[in-house]
Amino acid sequence: MLTNNHHHVIDTIELKKIDVQDLQIGMFVSELDRPWLETNFWFQGFLLKNQQDIQAVQDQCHYVYIDVRKQSTLIPQYSSPPAPTPEKKPAFYNPVQPNRSDAFLKQQINHAEILHRNTSTVVKSFMEEAKFGRTINTVLAKKSVATCVDTLFEAPNTLLLMTQLKALDSYTAQHSMNVCIYALALGRQLNLSRTELNNLGLCGMMHDMGKMRIPYEILTKPHHLSRDERLIMETHTTEGSRLLMNTTALYKEVVEVAYMHHERLDGIGYPRQLKATQITPYAQMVAIVDIYDAMTSNRVYRKGMSHLDAIKILNDSAQAGHLNQYYTLKFIECLGVYPVGCLVQLRSGEIGLVLESNRNAKLKPKIMILKDANDRLCNEYIIDLAMMSENNAAQHYEIQKIIQPDECGIDLFKYYASGSITGFELF
Structure with a gap:
């Protein structure tokens, strides 16, 4: 519960209130100043990896609570993480995706x-x-x-x-x-x-x-x-x-x-x-x-x-x-056009599971990639198609069609039972 000196205590971990203008790269935002449903962040609890992450918070909040115990010492202040490898993942900026607590x-x-x-x-x-x-x-x-x-x-x-x-x-x-x-x-x-x-x-x-x-x-x-x-x-x-x-x-x-x-x-x-x-x-x-x-x-x-x-x-x-x-x-x-839970095949040949629809971009949901372009199961990771830049890479990640699980050899029961559905990578 909130105390008079604006500190928040949960399970003995002290969360400190901070104005969004004082945020720095490497801080871990644990709570917002409003319900997460009122923002475009999917879930609370995320690390500020670059200046764009900070801007996304500043655009929607006045203050947040940070967890100093989870503050990163690996990410240099005011520097951005290296760009993802093009061969493995698409190059695009997503201000929402890194803000999700794994x-x-x-x-x-x-x-x-x-x-x-x-x-x-x-x-x-x-x-x-x-x-x-x-x-x-x-x-x-x-x-x-x-x-x-x-x-x-x-x-x-x-x-x-x-x-x-x-x-x-x-x-x-x-x-x-x-x-x-x-x-x-x-x-x-x-x-x-x-x-x-x-x-x-x-x-x-x-x-x-x-x-x-x-x-x-x-x-x-x-x-x-x-x-x-x-x-x-x-x-x-x-x-x-x-x-x-x-x-x-x-x-x-x-x-x-x-x-x-x-x-x-x-x-x-x-x-x-x-x-x-x-x-x-x-x-x-x-x-x-x-x-x-x-x-x-x-x-x-x-x-x-x-x-x-x-x-x-x-x-x-x-x-x-x-x-x-x-x-x-x-x-x-x-x-939506692509309902949550359906499987979609991308122009690249990859297959993903729709996790969330985008209200302002109905043809570009958030998806979890399950199979690569060679029809092989891969390490799962999430991309937000609505946040992809308009470049050649983005065209490969357009949805081509909805595909049935038995058409691509994916058993959703086994995915959930094995825990694979939660073993994805956030980037």
């Missing part, structure tokens, strides 16, 4: 991965309870969603990364988890309050609980369903609403979304062919993210489509009057 970034990604895994396990347990007619633990459900909401505000991109960890053998549980995350992302784009986000996230998490009342052979059939099987599958909306209606301490909106998430604004949905004014806002939101995750996921009977194909279908459906146009536009906006 340890803190790893911590946030690890936290999001653990949260996603644990919450997915919780969702599976809910589905087991629903399958056998037992009561769902609503306290645990609300706590899980609240933790996701907290993570969404603290590190939104790391949470969205987890939506790409999709396994065919646990589609239903992971789909519910992803719909929860995507719904929260949409809700944040719509500036919903924390209370509303907690409500909406729970709606997303619980929207498909009725599928546990569907015969297993229909739920997992590796081919398209027959007409009779389709009619049985469609009963998951009424089964889900009935199940949740008998669950204590749930918001009424959760029941409504389970019942309405397959309704469409023009009345062509099910189970009751409701129209726009009859469908709740949360149900309209969950419908959009539900469709998106289903389209981009591999199923036993088909391969998932690309992000760009999926958002085109969403946009077409909205234009045709099936989905809410405003919510659809906002969802597409929050994902």
Whole structure:
């Protein structure tokens, strides 16, 4: 906590307040004078390596807290580090990238991965309870969603990364988890309050609980369903609403979304062919993210489509009057052209993982390079395409296309499980 003499003590390490005009190369900035979300620094905790780093801080802060124990003695004062080797990395200036704490970034990604895994396990347990007619633990459900909401505000991109960890053998549980995350992302784009986000996230998490009342052979059939099987599958909306209606301490909106998430604004949905004014806002939101995750996921009977194909279908459906146009536009906006978690192939032939979208340069996200131009796994490092100078090297780092993991032999599950996703180099 802050003391009267403007010192900050955390874990016995003293942080000293300093005016940004007094910053010097080699100082370690541990905290800013404002929440990091209000700046273009991704995370707090970074070493000032050159004068450009200092300028970036001065442009956004009045004062900061420095950690003298982490001050560099290796970087000469007022000198810049040597330029990166052109053969290994692109030559460009990025005022944001060096300002990211390696340890803190790893911590946030690890936290999001653990949260996603644990919450997915919780969702599976809910589905087991629903399958056998037992009561769902609503306290645990609300706590899980609240933790996701907290993570969404603290590190939104790391949470969205987890939506790409999709396994065919646990589609239903992971789909519910992803719909929860995507719904929260949409809700944040719509500036919903924390209370509303907690409500909406729970709606997303619980929207498909009725599928546990569907015969297993229909739920997992590796081919398209027959007409009779389709009619049985469609009963998951009424089964889900009935199940949740008998669950204590749930918001009424959760029941409504389970019942309405397959309704469409023009009345062509099910189970009751409701129209726009009859469908709740949360149900309209969950419908959009539900469709998106289903389209981009591999199923036993088909391969998932690309992000760009999926958002085109969403946009077409909205234009045709099936989905809410405003919510659809906002969802597409929050994902961006290159959504967090997708793999992209650069003009150079290298392959990278999108870590963060740039609002002012939608075609130039921050990416982590995973494979070199010779299709070989490499030591991971991050580049910000929006900060690359306009030169010949920059042209090699233009995104050519989104690529599916199985197309390039990258298993994101193994990357996260091995810790490789946090073993990157910052420069």
